[in-house]
Amino acid sequence: MDDPLVIAGREFGSRLVMGTGGAANLSVLERALVASGTELTTVAMRRLDTSGGGVLDLLARLGIAALPNTAGCRTAAEAVLTARLAREALETNWVKLEVVADDQTLLPDPVELLDAAEKLVDDGFVVLPYTSDDPVLALRLEQVGCAAVMPLGSPIGTGLGIRNPHNIELIVSRASVPVVLDAGVGTASDAALAMELGCSAVLLATAVTRAQDPERMAAAMRAGVEAGRLARLAGRIPKRFWAHASSPAMR
């Protein structure tokens, strides 16, 4: 079935966007990325240190598009500079915009986020903001020109799943850009639920990279996203209070 994810006019065959953080090493990451079937994967920007690196070469070799992020930025000014450096280094104007408020929650700072989003859109970026599950903020981000909105299911790295499914449904119901569930996914059923709620894609890292078997969990996430998408398109039955026989009556 041909059902591509479309963001800013660009088509992706996979609705699973991967992160690269938390993998024990590049070969574990490689196996997980291949098993996930992803076509778009985020990377962070950090000071050059000859010991690290190699992740860009890996993505290029696997034919996966690199999506730079602004992880670690606390202010709009920091995020804008990081995005501009990423554009220069990676030769892409796409950015996963992340502006977090503090280390304990890693929750998005809504004021700085909206400010940075507006500046980056004005500067010609395709902006994919990591946001809270606030339907009002999601709409504001869309109005300033973001190419997608990426609400959290729960805080980064917690694996707590989707804590407020109704908010995700509210965001989906009013969005005219793709909604990508970003952060909080713990296992495959969380990814499936995100898609059943109407999200266009799921972005996750920790749930795979820190699983006991990252490669197998990546395959599970791929199947979960596909199952949830199919169920959404198929249209689920309404929930009922009383039983409803599925066999004909005896007489």
Next chain:
Amino acid sequence: MKAKVNGLERELADGSTVATVLALLDAPPSGVAVALDGEVVPRAAWGTTFVPDGSAVEVLTAVQGG
């Protein structure tokens, strides 16, 4: 003259450019970006942009994360 390169004070020859600093760091030819005192220096200007005394140079690349 001195400049702070990725947070470390470095002694640089007079007339050093951004390209000089990158060579000093053994930076790869692609996948890096440079900010000089908080402003991005485009790749095409690396060879002609002088690093002033006391300035801060940040050299970034993509790593696993996020």
